[in-house]
Amino acid sequence: MAEIKLMKGNEVIAEAAIRCGCDGYFGYPITPQSEIMETLMAREPWKETGMVVLQAESEIAAINMVYGAAATGKKAMTSSSSPGISLKQEGLTYLAGAELPCLIVDVVRGGPGLGTIQPAQSDYFQATRGGGHGDYHLLVLAPASVQEMNDFVALGFELAFKYRNPVMILADGVIGQMMEKVRLDEYVPRWSDADIERVAGEWALTGKRKERERHVATSLELDAYKQEEFNHKLQAKYRRMEEHDTRHEELSCDDAEYIFVAYGSSARVCQKSVQLCREQGIKAGLFRPITLYPFPKRPLQALSRRAKGFLAVEMSAGQMIEDVRLAINGTVPAEHFGRYGGVIPTPDEIVEALKRQIIKT
Amino acid sequence: MTEEIIIAGFGGQGVLSMGKILAYSGIMQDQEVAWMPSYGPEMRGGTANVTVILSDERISSPVLTRYDTAIILNQQSMDKFEEAVKAGGTLIYDPNGITREPARDDINTFKIEAARLAAESGNPKIFNMIVLGAFLKVKPIVILDNVEKGLEKSLPARHHHLIPVNVEAIRVGMTRVEKA
Numbered sequence: 440m441a442e443i444k445l446m447k448g449n450e451v452i453a454e455a456a457i458r459c460g461c462d463g464y465f466g467y468p469i470t471p472q473s474e475i476m477e478t479l480m481a482r483e484p485w486k487e488t489g490m491v492v493l494q495a496e497s498e499i500a501a502i503n504m505v506y507g508a509a510a511t512g513k514k515a516m517t518s519s520s521s522p523g524i525s526l527k528q529e530g531l532t533y534l535a536g537a538e539l540p541c542l543i544v545d546v547v548r549g550g551p552g553l554g555t556i557q558p559a560q561s562d563y564f565q566a567t568r569g570g571g572h573g574d575y576h577l578l579v580l581a582p583a584s585v586q587e588m589n590d591f592v593a594l595g596f597e598l599a600f601k602y603r604n605p606v607m608i609l610a611d612g613v614i615g616q617m618m619e620k621v622r623l624d625e626y627v628p629r630w631s632d633a634d635i636e637r638v639a640g641e642w643a644l645t646g647k648r649k650e651r652e653r654h655v656a657t658s659l660e661l662d663a664y665k666q667e668e669f670n671h672k673l674q675a676k677y678r679r680m681e682e683h684d685t686r687h688e689e690l691s692c693d694d695a696e697y698i699f700v701a702y703g704s705s706a707r708v709c710q711k712s713v714q715l716c717r718e719q720g721i722k723a724g725l726f727r728p729i730t731l732y733p734f735p736k737r738p739l740q741a742l743s744r745r746a747k748g749f750l751a752v753e754m755s756a757g758q759m760i761e762d763v764r765l766a767i768n769g770t771v772p773a774e775h776f777g778r779y780g781g782v783i784p785t786p787d788e789i790v791e792a793l794k795r796q797i798i799k800t
Numbered sequence: 801m802t803e804e805i806i807i808a809g810f811g812g813q814g815v816l817s818m819g820k821i822l823a824y825s826g827i828m829q830d831q832e833v834a835w836m837p838s839y840g841p842e843m844r845g846g847t848a849n850v851t852v853i854l855s856d857e858r859i860s861s862p863v864l865t866r867y868d869t870a871i872i873l874n875q876q877s878m879d880k881f882e883e884a885v886k887a888g889g890t891l892i893y894d895p896n897g898i899t900r901e902p903a904r905d906d907i908n909t910f911k912i913e914a915a916r917l918a919a920e921s922g923n924p925k926i927f928n929m930i931v932l933g934a935f936l937k938v939k940p941i942v943i944l945d946n947v948e949k950g951l952e953k954s955l956p957a958r959h960h961h962l963i964p965v966n967v968e969a970i971r972v973g974m975t976r977v978e979k980a
Contacts (some may be wrong), residue, residue: 443956445824445833617862618820618835620827710860785865 442623446695448588449615452518452544452608454596455592456490458631460757461542462474463491465504469520471555471612472546476518488629498523499598500529502543510656512635512643518544519610521562524570531605532571536658538642542592543577546615548783549781557769557781558612560703566622567732568610574670577609578684579731581702585619586778587729591662593624595777600638604674607729613704613783639740646705648780656709677784680733680786686734688727689742691717695724697797698742700729701752702734702772704783709752711786716793723793731759748797749773752789801856803901803941804864807879808849808881809873814928816956819850822932824950825942826854834861847876853863864970875899892934894975902980910938912973926969944970953976 446454451477454537456464466476476494483491495501501517508515524545534541545566549559566579578598580591588610589614595606600619635643644654657662660666692698706727716723724741726749728735743749748771751760760775767773776792778784792799804821809815821837826833834853851867853859870881873894878900884892887906895901896915918927926946936942942950947970951963 443827445820445827446836527959553940613836613862616837618823618861619862620833671904704863707859708861708863711864714860783863786861787865 441560441625444619444621444623446585446621447474447616447618448582448610449474449546449622450478450590451588453482453584453733454623455589456516457482457484457488457529457557458624458626459593459596460488460514460627461490461510461516461592461596462629463493463504463515465493465495465500465501465508465515465517466519467501467523469523471548471558471615472489472520472544474615475546476498477545488626489758490629498526499530499795500532501511502527505541506530506534506537506656508540509534509541510537510644514542514630516542516544518546520546520548520561521550524562528565528571530780531577532569532573533658534605535569535577536573537574537655537656537763538603539605540603541583541605542595542599543605545607545609547611548608549779555781556612558578558616558704558754558783559779559781560705561756561779562759563731563755564607565754566607567734567762575673576732577601577605578680579607579609581729581731582614582702583696583706583727584790585614585617586620588614589621589623593627601684602680604643604676604680611703613707651792668698668743677733683728685733685735685737686729687738688729689727689738690727692726694722696722696747697793698724698726698749699752699789699793700726700728700739700749700759702759704733705752705754706788708784709789712752712789712793714792715786716750719790720800721793728759734762734766736762739763740767740768743767744768746771750777750789750793750797752784752792753777754784755779783786801876801941802859802867803939804867804882805852805854805869805935806849806864806867807852807873808847808877811846811848813848813850813873814925816850817863818928818932819852820954821947821950822852823854824954825859825947827838828946828949828953829942831855831942832859834859834862845963847874849877849881853947862909867898869939869966870941871931872895872902872929877979878902890938890939890978893980894931898972909932910931910939910977912977912978914973917972917976921969921972923965926965929966929969930973930976933970933975935973936970937974937977
């Protein structure tokens, strides 16, 4: 029988990593996600599954340890919160450039700078537009519950290896600190050398044998034409992601005239706003992007053919709204409502914002 | 059934752990649960509060401004959350540490002398379980058997010998809660 527990989102990330056969976690503590490494250290998975857990000397060291482990075909991950994720950006673009699969967890807090330790969604641009230099993207998953914090760890690794691309779980302080009921996964053994050969044998650095060419993990190519060709390959990969692995959820959208677009904890607050709207006779629904990159623009486009307007609700000054507007392309009104700097919007003020900005009554 | 609860008091009163035990009890009863603490640069003696939601359905916002029940354990929390109780909702408070009695007449108000009862018993740590008992008497949304299982789940094994003391404290709260 599946194990059901009451856990914090952060704790679940650690538990799910152990259970899905993760080989190594490399991190550096920062609020509001320190429970991830605390839980791992308390669980001592190196005794149980052989998983390595290492507190590095800095965020930069941690992401480069991930690079090293990922290059050998191992399931490697790190986690941090906004200021720490900024430090990791160089490593992330190198990982994307070397096409190395790995999992990054970002439990976002308010910024800019050191900002606040309270929840925010102000790092949407950083997560979805690349964050580091160069034409690259991470595949970004946005959990809205503790259960999804669990589910997206195994899914994240699966997608990372499917596309040979870093995957980010973009959470926030609410999802990280909240406890909910969670159904834990069964244990999956860590990959053996033969498993790695099967999954990543074409590229992983596993020691050169006579019968094959040398594998090199690098993002350097001095020949511009070859580098352009490589960029074409990356872009083709991003189009495949968009085709096959765009995820979203619609709640009460079937008859909705007005639709909130929100991800993560904002989507949870909006669920309440939908209920409040319906009690007042306003036909509201919720469109929740689950992958932020690739953004689920086609299903949103489809809804725009019958909805009267959209309100993007984010704990930011307006970032995801740009993707919403690109999807809808001016056909119906799409506005933004946000609280930020660590403030969480309330269900009531979101309803008021819908009336004020979209319904205009 | 959906019950949205705020438990608010001082850090150190056991507000968060009481919420956790309530949430675990809900799980034992096959309910959906959410437990959302106010978190921040807080410390012992500062205010602490936690939102607990138990529901038969998928839970929406873990961050709320209106509650079915407010459990209020100090004056600061009374000032902040009395108005946040939905009309027809429930307010439970401990008069110790309250300087202004709640005034609303559109809600059901109950008091529990948990601090005094805990002090008299010689074990001040059972304070939060007395409060939990008061809540469960007024809002029997989880049965005591499931609370006991919830205690087993939320306490580490080395503390399991304390479960009978806690269950007894819950019973005391159930008996001593009174309409205000």
